[in-house]
Amino acid sequence: MPELRELTYAEALREGLRQLMEEDERVFLIGEDIGVYGGAFGVTAGLIERFGAERVIDTPISEAGIAGACIGAALTGMRPIGEIQFMDFVTLSMEQLVLQAAKVRFMFGGKASVPMVLRMPGGSGTGAAAQHSESLENWFVHVPGLKVVMPSTPYDAKGLLRAAVLDDNPVIFVEHKLLYKTKGHVPEAPYVVPLSQTKVVREGAHLTVVATSVMVGRALQAAEQLAEEGIQLEVIDPRTLKPLDDAPIIESVKKTGRALVVHEAVEMGGFGGEVVARIAASEAFDYLEAPIRRLAGLDIPIPYNRELEYHTVPQVESIVREARKLVRGEY
């Protein structure tokens, strides 16, 4: 049995990037401060030394330019991996991503493809406040032609990154700031975690909890706590939000009869609504014992004050409370 090798989420991404660039000359990185600076969160540290400035390209502060560069390069034979420093700034790339990258193939009648990956850290919890803490993944879920990925563990991060780069479509790859330092088992050899493959992370009989990104870990902690009360949570991580593999979620709800969706992004218009709608419209409807609930971000910008920031998004305690209420029949 090979010894379990632990890497942080950031290290796992870095290793994945390095291996992809070693294998394929067409892969290059482009973004702000990813070269000598090593990336705002250190993900690309050391890569410019290894691959040179031509393949690790620092850009001026030009998000539209970064996105466009990825698109143009991808259209003409390259496999670029762009980085947007904070998910918040992707708003400056929206035209290129939504109107160009996502649509080129369709508008051209199925000709041409845009095999690019755009990585970006989202989420709150670092006191970076309203303009540096966004979770906008559902904006992209709403755009046909894009794929949206949210890894929750170092293992999934490296594997999903590889799958995203190998995919011939534009992939929005959403990391979480609070996850960069988390550790987990990561095999050294390259491996793929397939896109659109939902994972049942923990089995349980009483309540299906669908969680994304940093909420997966919190849901698992909540599960541990609730297990002591005899409440068994089944925790499910979609990993790829679009295209969504919802079959395991439906099967789970058929088993448990109760469902809770947990994500950081604002509840209104968030990904949770999509999951709830799919459950309600599926066979699982006839197995429901309680209304399907969401636990998600409050409808406010992320506040600066730590306490306020903490209470803006789901935490382990709030997940425990909500799960308990659902299972105990309080809804």
Added chain:
Amino acid sequence: MPVPIIMPKFGFTLESCEIVQWLVREGDRVRSGDPICEVTTDKVNMEVEAPEDGVIHQILYKAGDVVPVTQVICYLLRPNEVAETATAAIAAESAPSATPLARRIAESNQLDLAAVQGSGRDGKIMRRDVEQALGKVRATPAARRLAAEHGVDLAEVQGTGRGGRVQGTDVQAALAQRAAEPAAPLIKRDTQEMPPPNIAEHADRRVVRLEGMRRTIAQRLQKSFQSAPHIFLDTTVDMSAIEALRATLKARGEKLSVTAVLIRACAWALGRNPALNATLEGDEISYWRNANIGMAVALQDGLIVPVIHRAEQLSLYAIQQEVDRLAALAREGKLTLDQVSGGTFTVTNMGMFGVDSFTAIINPPQVAILAVGRTVRSFVPDAEGKPILKPTLTMTLSADHRVVDGAHAAHFLRDLRDVIQTPSLLAW
């Protein structure tokens, strides 16, 4: 406005009647007093009559339906009325308009029909509308699925979910309970759907629906046996004196039956043991001043118990006449309600079927019943202990132990025995 014809309340305790058959159809002309349908109440058939001259309009129930008393069962158009306007008038009057079944379901769930959207013709509230209205509030999808799969009526499941909602687990509990202990269900008829046939022939069996008199009997017996803790006391009596009396009367060309004797004897014994001449209803025990003794008569399809009222005042001769008269009426199906009501004690005799002894189920609301076996020749010891052949008969008393103590029951039985063995005591 057409005349509503209601299900009559034939007796003051009567709650509902089952329609046996309609004697008219919509559109038939009737005269005041004409019978329009036959109903059965507590085993006796009654007729509903037209209250005035007119034309039958809008029959609302069909044969087999159990209708609460005072409920409108059909309408009668007066001679000058027109059918279409009458229908409209009726619809306008009765708001909200609902099918009888919908109404029943709504009632038993305390659902106000005014809150229900009707999907039937002219906005009539159908069963599905009521169920849906109930369903919106009351059951989870899981519960609904399980209920549908297992034929459980959600309206009858106790909901433990929020706000009384029926959960899937509640339906499962109801199913488990149903398997363990078949409860006495209210048989619900769906008047909107084709009723299943009364009799169905299968290869290995014949299936008959439990309805009419049979059903009434079934319900009452079950209720009696389940609610009254029965105690059973039996005794064997020497019938020599009675036999002698019967022989004497036979020589005169007159007939005296054992049943008549027993009725008279019970009346005598009950007079001295009032605790057994009682009825229990709810929390009230009524000790009756007269002994109205019911006599169980076997019919082809069941049992009926005509009552000999004030038996303690009647001579043996009068009782015998009553016995004969009522038995004949019973077999012809012509007993009136009065003739089957008001009993305070019942005697049931299976001696003619060769039964030695048996235990009977009390006929509620009465608190006791006497089961009589056949007269046999058996050897009993005489004064010196020598065996002599005597006619004997075994009687078994069932008493409701909630009301009748063992001592009372025993005392009654002793008195009964005494008076049968020494009939001259009847004059006392």
Added chain:
Amino acid sequence: MIQLSQDLIQRYHDLIETLGPETLKAMLQEMHLIRAFEERAEQLYMQGKVHGTMHLSIGQEATAVGAANAMQEGDYLLNHHRGHGHCMAWGSDPNRMMAEFMGKETGYCRGRGGSMHIADVDANNLGANGIVAGGIPIAVGVGLSIKMRRTSQVCLVIFGDGAANEGAFHEALNMASIWALPIVFLCENNQYAMSMPVQKAFNIENISQRAAAYGLPGVTVDGNDPLAVYTAVSEAAARARRGEGATLVEAKTYRYKGHSKSDKQAYRSREEVRFWQENRDPIMRFSQLLLTAGLISEAEAAQMRERAIAIIDEAVAFSEASPAPDVADIMDGVYA
């Protein structure tokens, strides 16, 4: 009747020699073809046979033809919503273009793209663009890709005067400059964005002045003179191929028709339009040049128009006979 000075003929003498009569005649024919196509497209629209809207480039034929001819096989094209002319000059098949207009399965984009999104990917035509300046950042990516792959391709990106005020334009020019990307940024300045005249949208005389802000060479030419455009673009392309980076070429021209089909043109006078039509029309001028240079006869010149119309007639017939896309295939082409 346009009078050409002897100076002009002298100026172009060498170029005319270099290019040769065949190429020059082909260029004129192309300009006719573009105009015939645009006029027919307008007619079809009026007849209700074409759906949506269209942005006609009548009057701007010289820029398209001059620029396209200045590029080489294998070069990339990115253009804009008023791009039928660029597409055709790049060698696209009028049949398939017309079919795309009519939303047919046989169109360049299988009927999914329409007028504003026509692309001929096999010919490295990476598409028209419905977003003003939308293609400019993409050109940066193409340029990067060329450099990384170490080919001698060049990317020609054509955009209008309006695009020069979008943020993306500035980001892209800057990036192209710092990385010395092989791009020719061709600004087709037809004097109006949609309704906004350049005099009001800019505080500079020539858009090419903006090149200096990014450290790029910039040049302004007469966009209604195909040879002027040809000269500027080929020089820029040569620079790029030599590894010297990007250039901003501004071609000043004029569009005769409104911005789109729903434009009442309240922002300019009929007189102004007529002035350009009668005095600066590119086809008339180029015909005149070739006539004067003795390269064509009057008869030939007239025939070119006929030939163009005939080709367009065929294109229309082809399109009308083509099948519409099957609704069952509606989900095709979203993902690779």
